[in-house]
Amino acid sequence: MTENVELNMTSEEFLNQLPELFAKSSDSRISEDPRYARILRENPTCAELVRDLEYIAEQARMLLEPENEIEPSPELWSKIQNSLETDKNKLD
Amino acid sequence: MQVQVQGMTTTNATPGLFKRNPPIAGEAEAIEKAKNGDADAFSKLYALHKRRVYTLCLRMLGNVSEAEDMTQEAFLHLYRKLGSFRGESAFSTWLHRLTVNLVLMHLRKKGLQLVSLEETINPSEEDAPKRDFGSRDPHLSGSVDRVALERAVATLPPGYRLVFVLHDVEGFEHNEIAGMLECSTGNSKSQLHKARLKLREILRQNEQAMPKQEAAK
Numbered sequence: 681m682t683e684n685v686e687l688n689m690t691s692e693e694f695l696n697q698l699p700e701l702f703a704k705s706s707d708s709r710i711s712e713d714p715r716y717a718r719i720l721r722e723n724p725t726c727a728e729l730v731r732d733l734e735y736i737a738e739q740a741r742m743l744l745e746p747e748n749e750i751e752p753s754p755e756l757w758s759k760i761q762n763s764l765e766t767d768k769n770k771l772d
Numbered sequence: 773m774q775v776q777v778q779g780m781t782t783t784n785a786t787p788g789l790f791k792r793n794p795p796i797a798g799e800a801e802a803i804e805k806a807k808n809g810d811a812d813a814f815s816k817l818y819a820l821h822k823r824r825v826y827t828l829c830l831r832m833l834g835n836v837s838e839a840e841d842m843t844q845e846a847f848l849h850l851y852r853k854l855g856s857f858r859g860e861s862a863f864s865t866w867l868h869r870l871t872v873n874l875v876l877m878h879l880r881k882k883g884l885q886l887v888s889l890e891e892t893i894n895p896s897e898e899d900a901p902k903r904d905f906g907s908r909d910p911h912l913s914g915s916v917d918r919v920a921l922e923r924a925v926a927t928l929p930p931g932y933r934l935v936f937v938l939h940d941v942e943g944f945e946h947n948e949i950a951g952m953l954e955c956s957t958g959n960s961k962s963q964l965h966k967a968r969l970k971l972r973e974i975l976r977q978n979e980q981a982m983p984k985q986e987a988a989k
Contacts, residue, residue, distance in 0.1 A: 702965065703964075737968065740940035751826070753840060767848075
């Protein structure tokens with residue numbers, strides 16, 4: 681299948697295309713895509729860059745886990761209630 | 773495709789976001805009651821979503837005081853607009869979108885509206901990531917914890933931070949981000965890439981500084 685053929689490009693071309701490649705790559709796993717195996721094998725610097733950027737994206741996804749959420753100050757709810765009360769009084 | 777969300781039938785237009793924002797027990801009932809002016813039900817909605825909304829604001833703004841103000845604004849807006857929620861997406865998706873729009877509006881009011889956002893979200897040359905991929909420093913994998921990443925994200929230039937938080941953390945697609953930020957899809961992709969490069973740079977600097985700090989102790 682042509683989709684799995686290793687692409688022939690220089691490291692500079694690869695780096696220039698990286699934003700688009702990440703956008704196209706499902707779950708941003710360029711390192712596991714056979715089309716880029718050769719360029720990554722032959723360019724350790726590109727391989728490290730890709731691995732780091734994939735790692736950053738992976739860690740970022742984990743920030744959405746509920747245990748990583750931050751609690752606002754307890755006073756915030758009182759402020760919201762006061763504002764709602766003010767709104768209500770204006771309408772009355 | 774239609775799915776049942778806590779007793780409501782809704783169209784599953786964005787399955788990815790439903791996966792990321794699954795329905796919460798008791799939420800649908802609280803929404804219906806809050807729509808009818810039930811203060812306790814609104815308080816429940818606040819309790820269910822305050823952490824998520826505040827964290828989103830904090831990550832987008834990188835500032836505790838502004839994040840609290842925007843969280844307050846988001847819940848006041850929610851109270852006023854709750855009647856218009858029709859269940860076409862998960863409630864949390866709807867609320868987060870509402871929050872994102874409010875934060876972006878706030879940022880535009882602060883000055884970003886004067887020039888095209890496409891230009892203003894580009895940081896100065898000093899803040900831009902270096903295009904130096906030549907040095908072979910140790911890679912990051914396995915060495916960055918959540919706190920380090922959160923800190924690094926907070927130090928990103930605002931434009932990079934917005935795109936990174938919206939795409940990599942919140943899971944919005946580039947076309948959605950382009951719509952929100954009024955920029956091109958290509959610009960969103962390029963900003964995200966620069967944001968990740970900048971984060972890599974910050975995280976590697978922090979890692980290199982760490983042994984020196986340890987030694988100083």
